[in-house]
Amino acid sequence: MLELRLDRVTKRFGTKIAVDAFDHVLSEGVYGLLGANGAGKTTLMRMLCSLLLPDGGEIRFQGERIGEMGARYRRILGYLPQEFGFYPEFTAERYLTYLARLKAVPPRLLLEKLDEIWELTGLADVRKQKLRSFSGGMLRRLGIGQAILNDPDVLILDEPTSGLDPKERIRFRNIISSLGKDRIVLLSTHIVQDVEFIADEILLLKDGRLKASGTPAEVMQKARGHVWECLVDEGWAGRLEERWPVSNLKTAGDQVCLRIVSAEKPVPDAAACEPNLEDAYLFFMQEAGNGREKQGLAQNAPAGRRG
Amino acid sequence: MNLFIVELQKILSRRIVWIGMTVIVSFMALWVWESIVAAEDTVVDGVRYRGLEAIRKDREIARTWEGPLTAEKLFRILDTYGIAGDETDGGLVRREGNWVSRYATDLLTDYRNREDPGAVRMLSGEALAMEEERIARNPSYFCYTQNMDFLYEAAYSMNLLLLVLTAVVLAPVFAQEHQALTAPVLLTCAKGVRETAVSKCAAALALAEGIYLLANGTLLGAYLMIYGMDGLRATNLCGIGAGIGFASLTNGQLWGINLAWGAFGMCLMCALTLFFSAKLRQSFLSLSAALACLAGGIASFYVLPVLFGFAGLRILFRLAGMCSPFPMMLAASTGAAAMPVTAGIVLWLLISCAVGIRRYWRPA
Numbered sequence: 001m002l003e004l005r006l007d008r009v010t011k012r013f014g015t016k017i018a019v020d021a022f023d024h025v026l027s028e029g030v031y032g033l034l035g036a037n038g039a040g041k042t043t044l045m046r047m048l049c050s051l052l053l054p055d056g057g058e059i060r061f062q063g064e065r066i067g068e069m070g071a072r073y074r075r076i077l078g079y080l081p082q083e084f085g086f087y088p089e090f091t092a093e094r095y096l097t098y099l100a101r102l103k104a105v106p107p108r109l110l111l112e113k114l115d116e117i118w119e120l121t122g123l124a125d126v127r128k129q130k131l132r133s134f135s136g137g138m139l140r141r142l143g144i145g146q147a148i149l150n151d152p153d154v155l156i157l158d159e160p161t162s163g164l165d166p167k168e169r170i171r172f173r174n175i176i177s178s179l180g181k182d183r184i185v186l187l188s189t190h191i192v193q194d195v196e197f198i199a200d201e202i203l204l205l206k207d208g209r210l211k212a213s214g215t216p217a218e219v220m221q222k223a224r225g226h227v228w229e230c231l232v233d234e235g236w237a238g239r240l241e242e243r244w245p246v247s248n249l250k251t252a253g254d255q256v257c258l259r260i261v262s263a264e265k266p267v268p269d270a271a272a273c274e275p276n277l278e279d280a281y282l283f284f285m286q287e288a289g290n291g292r293e294k295q296g297l298a299q300n301a302p303a304g305r306r307g
Numbered sequence: 308m309n310l311f312i313v314e315l316q317k318i319l320s321r322r323i324v325w326i327g328m329t330v331i332v333s334f335m336a337l338w339v340w341e342s343i344v345a346a347e348d349t350v351v352d353g354v355r356y357r358g359l360e361a362i363r364k365d366r367e368i369a370r371t372w373e374g375p376l377t378a379e380k381l382f383r384i385l386d387t388y389g390i391a392g393d394e395t396d397g398g399l400v401r402r403e404g405n406w407v408s409r410y411a412t413d414l415l416t417d418y419r420n421r422e423d424p425g426a427v428r429m430l431s432g433e434a435l436a437m438e439e440e441r442i443a444r445n446p447s448y449f450c451y452t453q454n455m456d457f458l459y460e461a462a463y464s465m466n467l468l469l470l471v472l473t474a475v476v477l478a479p480v481f482a483q484e485h486q487a488l489t490a491p492v493l494l495t496c497a498k499g500v501r502e503t504a505v506s507k508c509a510a511a512l513a514l515a516e517g518i519y520l521l522a523n524g525t526l527l528g529a530y531l532m533i534y535g536m537d538g539l540r541a542t543n544l545c546g547i548g549a550g551i552g553f554a555s556l557t558n559g560q561l562w563g564i565n566l567a568w569g570a571f572g573m574c575l576m577c578a579l580t581l582f583f584s585a586k587l588r589q590s591f592l593s594l595s596a597a598l599a600c601l602a603g604g605i606a607s608f609y610v611l612p613v614l615f616g617f618a619g620l621r622i623l624f625r626l627a628g629m630c631s632p633f634p635m636m637l638a639a640s641t642g643a644a645a646m647p648v649t650a651g652i653v654l655w656l657l658i659s660c661a662v663g664i665r666r667y668w669r670p671a
Contacts, residue, residue: 050670084488150496
């Protein structure tokens with residue numbers, strides 16, 4: 001059984017706390033790390049890859065500090081950074097062969113491993129082309145290919161679907177889903193749909209702190225009773241948007257149907273609904289103090305119909 | 308896959324390497340041909356020869372006088388060929404005589420220091436006695452060494468350009484991995500840290516020294532093809548110039564030592580550039596820092612003596628000269644006694660650079 005333990009991991013950049021006492025234990029499965037831009041996802045992942053040193057706390061793999069493990073930890077690590085650099089003059093085959101050498105993949109297993117990766121990523125036909133001719137989606141697939149070259153126990157993917165079109169994103173999700181067995185996969189994103197269907201556990205990060213964690217169902221459950229739908233005039237819609245997070249807005253004639261995340265009914269006619277993961281995300285990410293005027297708004301809002 | 312080969316290919320894939328080498332070699336070839344070979348001329352039996360023919364004639368004559376240099380030999384040369392002054396031909400002033408007679412004229416007459424350009428007089432009295440004593444005190448082997456001093460200057464200029472090219476080519480070695488965002492993947496591989504760094508350093512050093520040896524070998528080879536190998540047998544009093552010192556060494560030995568010392572200087576330039584590349588993680592900044600070290604070293608070579616005199620700062624002077632293309636010139640002027648200390652300090656610098664390269668992979 002694999003275990004990657006983060007014990008009050010903290011990282012500061014000057015006066016800014018990028019990761020604040022992050023506590024969690026990861027084992028086999030796919031973990032979706034959700035958070036807004038600047039939440040600390042990349043910083044956390046770089047610490048998990050030993051590219052950054054924590055200022056506080058420690059990270060242990062199978063009970064051993066990863067800093068002390070050094071090359072032994074890197075042997076079982078696979079990493080796809082958010083910004084994936086490459087060598088334009090290299091062909092895909094040469095690039096993976098080079099990285100296989102660096103990842104200490106035994107030469108006798110190299111060809112077999114490359115065949116697996118070509119099949120998984122769908123890049124077999126372009127393996128002899130130079131990387132400068134690759135599209136963004138192809139480069140991302142190559143990136144995940146290099147990350148699994150050494151059959152890692154720990155796979156860190158930092159916003160792997162960033163910049164991809166929907167078809168590529170779905171393809172990527174399917175690849176990641178297949179990798180989740182028998183290894184720890186930590187996948188960061190700010191796109192909820194990327195992890196909604198493949199993550200075994202969701203970790204919600206805000207301002208460097210772990211706000212919530214659990215299976216997607218558990219996380220959604222926490223937002224139950226805080227999601228409302230209502231139909232209001234356009235003028236009121238703008239004011240409600242200013243006061244509460246709105247997970248969906250749909251125009252219906254002269255009126256607007258809003259899906260609002262709030263601890264209390266935003267307007268008298270609002271109806272409670274079952275939360276989805278986006279609602280839960282907004283529920284945990286909303287700022288404190290949003291509701292200071294909401295009571296007044298709720299009392300003065302015109303009557304409307306439920307959408 | 309050999310990591311050293313991959314890293315070498317990464318460096319060589321940059322066009323600046325090929326452009327730089329082509330420019331330097333082409334420039335040197337053109338300069339050498341136009342300034343030296345095309346300008347060669349000699350007068351034998353009243354006939355003026357030019358270019359390669361002039362060189363061939365001078366070599367033949369010089370071979371008949373090859374051997375230990377004495378004042379008596381120089382006098383016999385002047386008796387045989389006469390004093391090689393200047394002659395005016397249609398407004399153009401050209402040197403009379405052949406290489407051997409010109410050499411003897413330069414030593415035994417006031418040709419180089421005369422006030423009246425028309426008349427060349429034999430040295431006499433105290434001046435002649437001093438010259439005879441100098442020749443007697445420094446036993447030398449005399450043979451054809453035409454333009455060996457010019458070759459030395461050409462090599463100096465070329466090696467200066469090579470040092471700059473080294474900095475330009477090697478500044479991105481570590482920095483580019485960070486700028487191109489390939490470092491995060493490399494540094495999370497089992498062998499992506501130390502092994503990669505060692506391969507990069509080895510490839511960089513091999514390339515720097517390879518370029519150095521190729522360029523200097525080509526220049527020296529071209530000289531030897533044109534002027535022959537005779538000059539390598541001469542002691543440097545007859546070649547590069549007495550000002551360099553090490554009068555007992557032959558030109559061949561001096562060239563060998565200079566090449567070795569210059570290769571060491573290239574090694575230092577390589578180490579400094581790689582250090583900055585690893586520490587600063589930006590190619591342009593690394594290049595600027597490396598060139599600043601080179602400029603500072605060369606500038607101090609000229610500035611320090613003015614400020615402090617030669618005797619006062621021998622070791623610092625040596626260090627400054629280590630970044631210059633021909634450190635032997637510096638070593639000769641500061642004496643051999645401080646060599647071990649200088650070598651020790653330079654070795655410390657190299658080790659510091661090697662240790663500093665760890666900055667490439669050190670986590671923030």
